Amino acid sequence: MLNIDDPAVTEKTPAIWRLAFRPFFLGGATLAALYIPLWLVTWFMPQYSLFQTEFWSKVVPLWWHPHEMLFGFAMAIVAGFLLTAVKNWTNQPGLTGIGLAVTFFCWLTARVLLLLPFDIPLLVPALFDSLFLGLTAFKLWTSIYKVKQWHNIGFPIMLFLALCINLLSYYALNERDFTLSNHIWQAMIWWMALLITIVGGRVIPFFTAIRIKQEKPESIPLLENALILVMLLLVIQAIGQFLPKTVEQWLLVVAGVLHLIRWARWNPHKTLKEPMLWSLHIGYLLLPVTLLALAWNIDNLLAYRSLLHLFAIGTLAGICLSMISRVSLGHTGRNIYTGPKMSIAFASIALAAIFRALMPTLMPDHYQTWLWISAGLWFIAFGLFVWHYTPVLFRPRIDGKPG
Numbered sequence: 001m002l003n004i005d006d007p008a009v010t011e012k013t014p015a016i017w018r019l020a021f022r023p024f025f026l027g028g029a030t031l032a033a034l035y036i037p038l039w040l041v042t043w044f045m046p047q048y049s050l051f052q053t054e055f056w057s058k059v060v061p062l063w064w065h066p067h068e069m070l071f072g073f074a075m076a077i078v079a080g081f082l083l084t085a086v087k088n089w090t091n092q093p094g095l096t097g098i099g100l101a102v103t104f105f106c107w108l109t110a111r112v113l114l115l116l117p118f119d120i121p122l123l124v125p126a127l128f129d130s131l132f133l134g135l136t137a138f139k140l141w142t143s144i145y146k147v148k149q150w151h152n153i154g155f156p157i158m159l160f161l162a163l164c165i166n167l168l169s170y171y172a173l174n175e176r177d178f179t180l181s182n183h184i185w186q187a188m189i190w191w192m193a194l195l196i197t198i199v200g201g202r203v204i205p206f207f208t209a210i211r212i213k214q215e216k217p218e219s220i221p222l223l224e225n226a227l228i229l230v231m232l233l234l235v236i237q238a239i240g241q242f243l244p245k246t247v248e249q250w251l252l253v254v255a256g257v258l259h260l261i262r263w264a265r266w267n268p269h270k271t272l273k274e275p276m277l278w279s280l281h282i283g284y285l286l287l288p289v290t291l292l293a294l295a296w297n298i299d300n301l302l303a304y305r306s307l308l309h310l311f312a313i314g315t316l317a318g319i320c321l322s323m324i325s326r327v328s329l330g331h332t333g334r335n336i337y338t339g340p341k342m343s344i345a346f347a348s349i350a351l352a353a354i355f356r357a358l359m360p361t362l363m364p365d366h367y368q369t370w371l372w373i374s375a376g377l378w379f380i381a382f383g384l385f386v387w388h389y390t391p392v393l394f395r396p397r398i399d400g401k402p403g
Contacts, residue, residue, distance in 0.1 A: 059114055162188070
């Protein structure tokens with residue numbers, strides 16, 4: 001494989017701007033660590049909240065929380081991962097230097113604008129959010145198109161779809177249409193689940209097979225295609241609500257069973273001694289568990305909304321935390337399995353999912369207590385990443401290579 005970076009250029013670029021995983025992983029993890037405690041203070045102790053301003057009569061906290069967890073935290077991790085991965089997929093130059101800084105600035109500016117203590121048009125943060133997603137999608141598209149790598153072309157298309165859904169979320173906020181907002185958050189949760197279905201199906205069995213020194217299980221095309229189709233239908237259903245509840249319930253059941261079959265074929269029981277692997281497997285397992293639990297509670301709105309956090313925290317955040325820990329080591333020339341000890345962080349995020357999703361349903365009298373415990377565990381998980389990996393992400397690769 002050719003070296004597609006010019007060392008004379010990359011050596012002059014500050015390390016943090018040499019590949020997209022560096023700023024986006026650190027930015028996303030920092031946001032995650034800070035925003036959940038900030039959200040609970042806003043919700044349960046408004047007298048101490050930073051958001052007692054006129055601006056927050058426009059940016060409603062109930063809108064801000066899911067929006068920033070999905071389009072702020074999670075999308076930063078997605079962008080950092082895909083912009084880094086596409087360089088390896090296509091052997092095309094990665095997004096670096098000024099281009100990367102501008103893309104990250106657009107993401108960060110949208111986050112800051114939604115916190116400013118004065119009234120601004122919602123069009124402004126929407127514009128920066130759209131530029132962030134648009135630039136990311138464009139870079140993916142051009143890299144993939146140049147080498148005609150059509151099996152990866154779905155990723156920029158998915159990001160463009162996310163851009164459109166995000167604009168719709170700003171419209172819903174402007175119109176105070178919170179029914180539409182709820183549909184959007186549900187759609188984006190399944191959008192993230194679809195992305196995990198595609199990417200997780202590639203990397204989790206691959207990483208596992210390499211580490212346990214066994215053959216990677218052969219994929220079953222019918223199973224893989226059926227999973228993508230069912231998850232896509234759940235995205236569409238969340239936005240349009242075009243199917244009866246009974247059909248949606250069966251979609252959840254089918255998706256859950258298929259994911260369980262797929263996960264069981266990846267030898268998860270052989271990963272228990274390796275945190276970088278069991279963290280991925282636990283995260284993925286909580287996806288089918290969530291799907292089946294939602295199917296069971298489809299007519300119980302309070303339980304349904306609470307159980308969504310089993311996926312949002314356990315799967316989405318859990319897999320994000322595991323992947324950014326792994327990628328940050330591998331792409332800075334470090335040994336993946338001898339890096340910072342993250343077992344406590346991985347266990348904390350799994351426990352945070354249980355305390356947020358299950359305990360409020362089982363013991364609702366202590367609802368606030370469970371949320372604070374979950375938030376504390378969440379903060380520990382992402383705080384540990386920021387603590388351990390900030391030096392890693394700000395320093396050049398230890399092997400002297402670009403990236």
